[in-house]
Amino acid sequence: MPFVSGVTLTATGATFVVRSSEATKLHLCLFDQTGRETDRLPMTRDEDDLHHLFVEGIAPGARYGYRAEGTYAPDDGLWFDPSKLLVDPYATELDRPFRYDPMLSKFGADTQHLVPRAIVTRDIDVTPAPPVFRPGGFIYEVAVRPFTMLHPDVPEAQRGTIAALAHPSVIAHLKRIGVDAIELMPITAWIDERHLPPLGLTNGWGYNPVAFMALDPRLAPGGMAELRDTVARLHAEGIGVILDLVFNHTGESDRFGPTLSMRGLDNRVALRHVPGQPCTLVNDTGTGNTVACDHPYVRQLIVDTLRHFVLKAGIDGFRFDLAPIIGRTATGFEARGETLKAMLEDEVLADRVMIAEPWDIGPGGYQLGNFPAPFLEWNDRVRDDVRCYWRGDHDKTGALASALAGSSDIFARGGATSTRSVNFLAAHDGFTLKDLVSYNGKHNEANGEDNRDGHNENHSWNNGVEGETDDPSIVARRRADLKALISTLFATRGTVMLTAGDEGGRSQRGNNNAYCQDNEITWVDWAALDEELIAHTAFVSGLRKRFGVFSQFSFFKGDGDVSWITPSGQPMAVSDWETPDFATLGMILQTDDAGTGRRLRLAVLINRAQSEQPFSLPADAAWCRIGGDENPKPEKQVRIPGRSVTFLLEN
Numbered sequence: 001m002p003f004v005s006g007v008t009l010t011a012t013g014a015t016f017v018v019r020s021s022e023a024t025k026l027h028l029c030l031f032d033q034t035g036r037e038t039d040r041l042p043m044t045r046d047e048d049d050l051h052h053l054f055v056e057g058i059a060p061g062a063r064y065g066y067r068a069e070g071t072y073a074p075d076d077g078l079w080f081d082p083s084k085l086l087v088d089p090y091a092t093e094l095d096r097p098f099r100y101d102p103m104l105s106k107f108g109a110d111t112q113h114l115v116p117r118a119i120v121t122r123d124i125d126v127t128p129a130p131p132v133f134r135p136g137g138f139i140y141e142v143a144v145r146p147f148t149m150l151h152p153d154v155p156e157a158q159r160g161t162i163a164a165l166a167h168p169s170v171i172a173h174l175k176r177i178g179v180d181a182i183e184l185m186p187i188t189a190w191i192d193e194r195h196l197p198p199l200g201l202t203n204g205w206g207y208n209p210v211a212f213m214a215l216d217p218r219l220a221p222g223g224m225a226e227l228r229d230t231v232a233r234l235h236a237e238g239i240g241v242i243l244d245l246v247f248n249h250t251g252e253s254d255r256f257g258p259t260l261s262m263r264g265l266d267n268r269v270a271l272r273h274v275p276g277q278p279c280t281l282v283n284d285t286g287t288g289n290t291v292a293c294d295h296p297y298v299r300q301l302i303v304d305t306l307r308h309f310v311l312k313a314g315i316d317g318f319r320f321d322l323a324p325i326i327g328r329t330a331t332g333f334e335a336r337g338e339t340l341k342a343m344l345e346d347e348v349l350a351d352r353v354m355i356a357e358p359w360d361i362g363p364g365g366y367q368l369g370n371f372p373a374p375f376l377e378w379n380d381r382v383r384d385d386v387r388c389y390w391r392g393d394h395d396k397t398g399a400l401a402s403a404l405a406g407s408s409d410i411f412a413r414g415g416a417t418s419t420r421s422v423n424f425l426a427a428h429d430g431f432t433l434k435d436l437v438s439y440n441g442k443h444n445e446a447n448g449e450d451n452r453d454g455h456n457e458n459h460s461w462n463n464g465v466e467g468e469t470d471d472p473s474i475v476a477r478r479r480a481d482l483k484a485l486i487s488t489l490f491a492t493r494g495t496v497m498l499t500a501g502d503e504g505g506r507s508q509r510g511n512n513n514a515y516c517q518d519n520e521i522t523w524v525d526w527a528a529l530d531e532e533l534i535a536h537t538a539f540v541s542g543l544r545k546r547f548g549v550f551s552q553f554s555f556f557k558g559d560g561d562v563s564w565i566t567p568s569g570q571p572m573a574v575s576d577w578e579t580p581d582f583a584t585l586g587m588i589l590q591t592d593d594a595g596t597g598r599r600l601r602l603a604v605l606i607n608r609a610q611s612e613q614p615f616s617l618p619a620d621a622a623w624c625r626i627g628g629d630e631n632p633k634p635e636k637q638v639r640i641p642g643r644s645v646t647f648l649l650e651n
Helices: 144-148 168-176 223-236 262-270 296-313 323-327 338-345 380-391 397-404 472-490 531-546
Strands: 006-009 013-019 025-031 037-042 050-056 063-069 138-142 181-184 240-245 277-281 317-320 353-356 376-379 421-424 495-499 562-565 584-592 599-607 613-616 623-625 637-640 644-650
Touching (some): 013 262, 025 050, 063 262, 223 240, 240 296, 262 296, 323 338, 376 380, 380 397, 397 584, 472 495, 472 531, 472 644, 584 613, 599 613, 599 637, 637 644
Parallel strands (some): 138 495, 181 240, 376 421, 421 495
Antiparallel strands (some): 006 013, 013 050, 025 037, 599 644, 613 637, 623 644
């Protein structure tokens, strides 16, 4: 019977299996509950480079780690150092978080007191139901710890944890604004980047993983059971759960980084190196190393990780950070590569939602539109084009229409007839939505890098004052811009994503790279959220659910399903599309109305001018505004407020 990586429990003990192709010897280290090492046992190697050992009497709760003997020659890509306690790449639970210490990088320095021990678990499989979330819905991106650290209703001991996401007040908020799925930023065990501790900073986002399967104890003190219970409670409310996973690099970083797991077990296999230069790690991630996702062992680890979260917690889907690396081989990105194919074809994963962040900094790293269906893809073109349109940039009317219509210019390649776009205007990486309309430039001074980090071009505008202000006119202008941006996002065809707190005007004080600010800069201040903005988000989210035209995937055919009109009510001409400062646009859609069961026309009227603008609608019907007056009067000509999006139905 072939060995399976990780720990397999039996009635009498457990079999431990870990891979290393170049270690001369591996030892299994066992620990008691106090952290004292009780045994160091040699393992047997098979022909597949799997080191294995059966130990009688092992039961759930046992602590363990590995030590690897072999050549220590960093210039040759070999980092074997038996003084380093190594975490099992297949560990499913850890007894403590990782913490950075320079000793983790020093040859011969024992790290037993620094490295977490893996815990033997007997996880209970769930029978995964079909995903609650389906493409076309509303994804809500959540950084687990910042989301509830200041929530007034969540018990203090529970704040910042996965369990807090299931609190009734949190669920009530999610349901109020119509969330279809929460996308959890990384919840697997990570370590701080080594430059952060001297600055007194910590990584609060988790995009620096060490163990792909093990939940970080800071977020899930209850282990996998905490995640499983939270998912079940959210599912009961009709809310799916998507995990943001990082397979592109590990927290072991560059040559000067810590030896924690794969570097000390199988460095030349697990991490990509420059051909002919075994001492030089490929850095397609900007973090110091790049995982060799095309290696069969790493491919199996990735697939097994995804299966783990589906079978143990019922997860609906996954978002992949810097996803081109998952499809990259030594010759470049391969959309039909073996690893992406294995993820899509696995029987457990076949119906899960897969979302790619389709770029990295490696060669050929920008792959928007090139991932294989049914992958959804983060669409930064929509982000930038909509931002630039509302900022007032010239020649953006056509780009706005493309964004609203599902970006067929990107996703119709190869004859595809439907969009796979995830439309967003702000995400964890960059300005919050409020900061987008409050700052002309980034303000990352608190990160300790003299404001050199983070994107320099944010397509932002400050409405007259940089940063916070009490000026009522500027506050009102910013609120109007936020409403217009949110309305535009929810009027786009495909899947939409909003980052937690953006529905209420959350600010990060102009910091557009706040990964290292585990403090009030990133913590959602629930008491300070703008109720008017939250209500508006709930309104447009409700429209999206009521009118199916927005969440459909097929591209418009031009047979009357969509028409574009000028303020005079006439079809847009080429000259209108090419007018550099064209400030108003009308989109007339054929849609089913879940509220009435009718098939009718819906008008979306966009006015980015500062002043109110008249707009003539098709004269063959009277039109009623949606929202506002309880008994709206039918109109054929309407006046659209400045800096706004207005929705009307034919009467």
